Amino acid sequence: MNPKAIIKEILEKNDIAHVVFVGCGASKADLYPAKYFLDQNAQKLSVSHYTSNEFNYATPALVNENTIVITASLGGTTPETVEANAVAKAKGAHVVSLTRSEGSPLTKDADYVIIHGFAENYAAKLEKTGYALQLAVELLNQTEGYAHYEDMQDGFDKIYELSQQSALSARKEAKLFAEQFKDEDVIYVMSSGATHEVAYSTSVCLMMEMQWINSGTFHAGEYFHGPFEITDKDVPFILLMNDGTTRPIDARALTFLERFDAKTAVVDGLDYGLSSIIEKSVIDYFNPFVITAVFRVYAEELAKARQHPLTKRRYMWKLEY
Known part of the structure; x- marks a missing residue:
């Protein structure tokens, strides 16, 4: 059904x-x-x-x-x-x-x-x-x-193909990310809007669970209310950047990261043509699709560079807990 x-x-x-x-x-x-x-x-x-x-x-x-x-x-x-x-x-x-x-x-x-x-x-x-x-x-x-029901339906019809093609096109950037971040002991992840918990799952699942890399995650709007104090040259961050209503929040965070030369990887919905096929009225809700698909490729390349498969676990499915 x-x-x-x-x-x-x-x-x-x-x-x-x-x-x-x-x-x-x-x-x-x-x-x-x-x-x-x-x-x-x-x-x-x-x-x-x-x-x-x-x-x-x-x-x-x-x-x-x-x-x-x-x-x-x-x-x-x-x-x-x-x-x-x-x-x-x-x-x-x-x-x-x-x-x-x-x-x-x-x-x-x-x-x-x-x-x-x-x-x-x-x-x-x-x-x-x-x-x-x-x-x-x-x-x-x-x-x-x-009011925007039809725009959403049109978005559902198009988003999976766009996300698939976006992921396939991201391999070169993903390899560069992997080479640059493979030796980091901790990586921070942030985003905003509908993508906020993509940042969360990137941190707790792809980084901590699947790569055993220490990680912290916070809303990009909260970055300036505590977390930005650890920003410094070469401190590693991943910013998942939205194309839509909350983009100014992400852009403000990126400006500060660049100001202090933090080691920043950006995955931006705008770079993958989201606004060319999704109506402005509903674009906010489709950022997580493209960004999730693209960052999965980043995670795969990170796993290869670290020689640590995404399926490798110490505790999950192995112990009673």
């Missing part, structure tokens, strides 16, 4: 006043653009975004039959997220789950399941983000109405 049909069916059963996005790590981050979209556009719907175990142990009181809980887990086996489905279901919420694994534990307590791709190509890795965003767009349009 597609997102439009799922939301239609839910609304035939109950009025919806709340939507809660729940996941862990990269899956939590993949839900953020949908949360951001509703924050920016919904006038009546309440919106929240939880890491799974916080949702389980400190479940918000608004979770009831008037709530949609949207969960995500790539393999469908993340224990905390599987439990979140059960918690939401017990409180009468409508549960929609995103996973690549049909029949996985995540699907047990889900009312609706959307199966997405991942390994097929760079575009497929964006499907989880895309389906979550489509659910958000449909929920808004079917409850409150959304």
Whole structure:
């Protein structure tokens, strides 16, 4: 069942006043653009975004039959997220789950399941983000109405091809990044807008989990409220730069980084032609797609340069924790 049909069916059963996005790590981050979209556009719907175990142990009181809980887990086996489905279901919420694994534990307590791709190509890795965003767009349009609905649909039709081609075109820059950053002990990552949690997942997953590189992440707007004190010559930063409403926030951070000769890698949605195919009215919500696809190539090249495969782990899937 597609997102439009799922939301239609839910609304035939109950009025919806709340939507809660729940996941862990990269899956939590993949839900953020949908949360951001509703924050920016919904006038009546309440919106929240939880890491799974916080949702389980400190479940918000608004979770009831008037709530949609949207969960995500790539393999469908993340224990905390599987439990979140059960918690939401017990409180009468409508549960929609995103996973690549049909029949996985995540699907047990889900009312609706959307199966997405991942390994097929760079575009497929964006499907989880895309389906979550489509659910958000449909929920808004079917409850409150959304003036730019058709612009969003046009964006969905085009963004996967653009992201795939952007990733394929980024290999040269990615190799340069890898050579320059492969020996760093710590790398800081920042962004803003809908891409804020792409920076988060870049830091906690691609750097810390997959490369064992110490990393910190913060909103580019928060950079000037504490983190900028560690800026100095050759201190390594990754700036994921948006083409849209929050670009001035990212540009301000970049100006300061360059002022003090920080070692800065920039992945900029503007460089990959985002504004040439996505309408200005909705461009903010599509930055995370292109930037995620491109930085995946950067991560692959970093892994090669460090001789440390992205699949290598010390603890995950190996210990009880």
